[in-house]
Amino acid sequence: MNILLVGNPNVGKTSIYNCLTGARARVGNYPGVTVERRYAKLERQVGKETVWVQLTDAPGTYSLVARSAEEQIVIDAILGWGGQEVPHVIIAVVNAAQLNRNLYLVLQLLELRVPVVVALNMMDDAAGQSPTAEQLQEMLGVPCVATNGQTGGGTQQLLDAAIEVARAQKVQLPRLLAHYSKELLSHVDRVAAALPASVPQTVEHKRALALWALMSLEHGDELQHIPEELRLVVSQVRSDYLTTTGPSGEPTDLDLEIVQARYHAIDERLKNYFIGDAHVVTVADRVDRFVLHPFSGGVTFLVAMLVVFQAMFAWADPAISLIEDLVTWLQDSASSLLPPSLLTDLFVQGVLGGVGNVIVFLPQILLLFLLIGLLEDSGYMARVAYLMDRTMKTMGLHGRAFVPLLSGFACAIPAIMATRTLENRRDRLLTMLVVPLMTCSARLPIYSLIIAALFPVQEGSWLPTQGLLLIGMYAFSVVMSLFSAWVLSRTVVRAARMPLILELPPYRLPRLGPTLTMMQARAWSFLREAGTVILAATILLWALLSFPRTEPVATSQDHAGYAAAPPLEDSYGGQIGKAIEPVMRPLGFDWKINTAIIGAFAAREVFVSTLGLIFGMEDLDDDATALRDKIRSERLPNGQPRYTPLMGLSLMVFFALACQCMSTLAVVKRETNSYRWPSFLFVYMTSLAYICSLTIYQLGSALGY
Amino acid sequence: MTLAELPLGQPGRIISIAGATSARRRLLELGLLPQTEVRVVHVAPLGDPLSLRVRNGTLSIRRAEAHHISVVRVEPT
Numbered sequence: 137m138n139i140l141l142v143g144n145p146n147v148g149k150t151s152i153y154n155c156l157t158g159a160r161a162r163v164g165n166y167p168g169v170t171v172e173r174r175y176a177k178l179e180r181q182v183g184k185e186t187v188w189v190q191l192t193d194a195p196g197t198y199s200l201v202a203r204s205a206e207e208q209i210v211i212d213a214i215l216g217w218g219g220q221e222v223p224h225v226i227i228a229v230v231n232a233a234q235l236n237r238n239l240y241l242v243l244q245l246l247e248l249r250v251p252v253v254v255a256l257n258m259m260d261d262a263a264g265q266s267p268t269a270e271q272l273q274e275m276l277g278v279p280c281v282a283t284n285g286q287t288g289g290g291t292q293q294l295l296d297a298a299i300e301v302a303r304a305q306k307v308q309l310p311r312l313l314a315h316y317s318k319e320l321l322s323h324v325d326r327v328a329a330a331l332p333a334s335v336p337q338t339v340e341h342k343r344a345l346a347l348w349a350l351m352s353l354e355h356g357d358e359l360q361h362i363p364e365e366l367r368l369v370v371s372q373v374r375s376d377y378l379t380t381t382g383p384s385g386e387p388t389d390l391d392l393e394i395v396q397a398r399y400h401a402i403d404e405r406l407k408n409y410f411i412g413d414a415h416v417v418t419v420a421d422r423v424d425r426f427v428l429h430p431f432s433g434g435v436t437f438l439v440a441m442l443v444v445f446q447a448m449f450a451w452a453d454p455a456i457s458l459i460e461d462l463v464t465w466l467q468d469s470a471s472s473l474l475p476p477s478l479l480t481d482l483f484v485q486g487v488l489g490g491v492g493n494v495i496v497f498l499p500q501i502l503l504l505f506l507l508i509g510l511l512e513d514s515g516y517m518a519r520v521a522y523l524m525d526r527t528m529k530t531m532g533l534h535g536r537a538f539v540p541l542l543s544g545f546a547c548a549i550p551a552i553m554a555t556r557t558l559e560n561r562r563d564r565l566l567t568m569l570v571v572p573l574m575t576c577s578a579r580l581p582i583y584s585l586i587i588a589a590l591f592p593v594q595e596g597s598w599l600p601t602q603g604l605l606l607i608g609m610y611a612f613s614v615v616m617s618l619f620s621a622w623v624l625s626r627t628v629v630r631a632a633r634m635p636l637i638l639e640l641p642p643y644r645l646p647r648l649g650p651t652l653t654m655m656q657a658r659a660w661s662f663l664r665e666a667g668t669v670i671l672a673a674t675i676l677l678w679a680l681l682s683f684p685r686t687e688p689v690a691t692s693q694d695h696a697g698y699a700a701a702p703p704l705e706d707s708y709g710g711q712i713g714k715a716i717e718p719v720m721r722p723l724g725f726d727w728k729i730n731t732a733i734i735g736a737f738a739a740r741e742v743f744v745s746t747l748g749l750i751f752g753m754e755d756l757d758d759d760a761t762a763l764r765d766k767i768r769s770e771r772l773p774n775g776q777p778r779y780t781p782l783m784g785l786s787l788m789v790f791f792a793l794a795c796q797c798m799s800t801l802a803v804v805k806r807e808t809n810s811y812r813w814p815s816f817l818f819v820y821m822t823s824l825a826y827i828c829s830l831t832i833y834q835l836g837s838a839l840g841y
Numbered sequence: 842m843t844l845a846e847l848p849l850g851q852p853g854r855i856i857s858i859a860g861a862t863s864a865r866r867r868l869l870e871l872g873l874l875p876q877t878e879v880r881v882v883h884v885a886p887l888g889d890p891l892s893l894r895v896r897n898g899t900l901s902i903r904r905a906e907a908h909h910i911s912v913v914r915v916e917p918t
Contacts, residue, residue, distance in 0.1 A: 395866075399896075421883070429886075525889065525890055
């Protein structure tokens, strides 16, 4: 049977879900949108029988009313629209601390007459002010079970109650109902009559749907599967309504009348509870006075962000090195064990190299999601969004984009995955398109090489040019990210001016269990989805640089009888490098740089090793400094240095901005579920890189550098 | 006055909510209705967003939204 879990954000719905599903949780996608869909299969003993349940966790929402495909997800899931299965029962989670607001959604469910069981979560926290589960059950007319999402208490009883309702198939008679005026109802019935025949034909259900349509359908909404006739009737009814005035003579409107009727009913039921709340200062308020204070809050924030930053940069390092060493060892072992052949090369460099390129991201992904999970669970993440919102908003970004952007300094891949904390699709997309511009750690080896080769320390100069240059590159990337966000938010990814409605959830001690489960789920989905693309890309690039094969080298016994890899110059990759020379020359690049840039598409660090191969290095570890010298001493036919500091600057700027990471594109594709956005990302970033490099090189040349 | 101008901690009562349909609808559905009591419990460092206590729950909205909500002070009885 299918059970759907709904509720407001921050009621503890996810904790309850985790308690019920444990490690069996899976992550998928809702059709057509990039919101992830969580579901799991469980079994439960009911008497002598074993019942199989598929439990789906719907995204948190305040109301079923929707204006976009994403907001439509919950009502679609409840009614089985869009080809989904209709749930047999719905578990609505409410939190004692927000009961008035939470019951608004429950009321909508009751109006629809769908089978409902209510979970009253965290009742103990409400200090005796909240109704008990029995009292709530009396009020609502549907079963209510008290739960504690943090300890797991009541969750089994909740599941049992839900299964019982699903199997009983009895119609529930809700006792919480809004009283709508006769005039309003006559309008509603007009819309109800226009509903498609496929809808269940009970009067109450149709009225509830009509109310939904009246509040949701609007010119310019992005709802899916809405019949045109319905839209016409809604539009007609709305304009007819505008001519009415309210009971007290003041102008009223449809939305207000409907919402007021609903809250009136809720308030009436709850009027004997939560007395004197308005003057209660909660513990969370007290902590927030510190955490959100301009000074102490700022310090707390800096410390927290520093921990995240440091973790992403330093703590993942040992694991990353370990993986890299492991992969290298595997590659060496494999090439010594296997006979020299094309297949061996493919396996060693293509497959093993590719797998290595994928797995190397795991430590940072796991670490970032661990940190984010802990931040979210403790409630602090909402405060981060709250603090950063004002600043981010000026760039068109959302406060919650801060942590993903910050982690972009380590690596864009986990950062892009972390944008899932942004609920709004446009905010998510915008952040995803901007994160790759942050200076990721893969760019560091390139900066180091170029700076060391072409900007040598001057004798007797006190100015730390090398350090300043590096910091400059970081600052440049931040400026460009913010600038792009600003431009993109006004053009391509116009952020709908959605009001920020943010709840500051109560603080609590973060729990390790659910966080670890989430981490593991994310890591798996990364490996499955992005991993395959990265592997494919690595193999492709290996092929470009290894073909066409040349004649066997007669002098080397190892290679006897099998075509050797060509010198890089003659490979397809090299040929492409030469072919695009005319395009890249105005940037100051020659074919060697071009070929290395092509190699860098697999992973940016590959630029260095490819360049090494081009200059004839066999083992880069020993010759690291030698590569620097070789670059510096390359000469043009006329004796001038081929690679000048200006060209070095142009190259660094190119790397700062160009999208050269196949892995990034793979993850963006996976997260947006389309090819459009990774393509756009590639095009806009690379164009930006080209233009900036061009400007710098040409301007610099003109100025005589 | 608007909710944006309501002093910190001062109880107020909402008179009306202006603004574009979709933003207004969201605020209404969250319980910010005429005749509803509201109190600003916190303001973020740069003045934005505001943390409100309304209908026995807490939520935050941007200052821009708060400008659309007109309120009057409620004197403690």
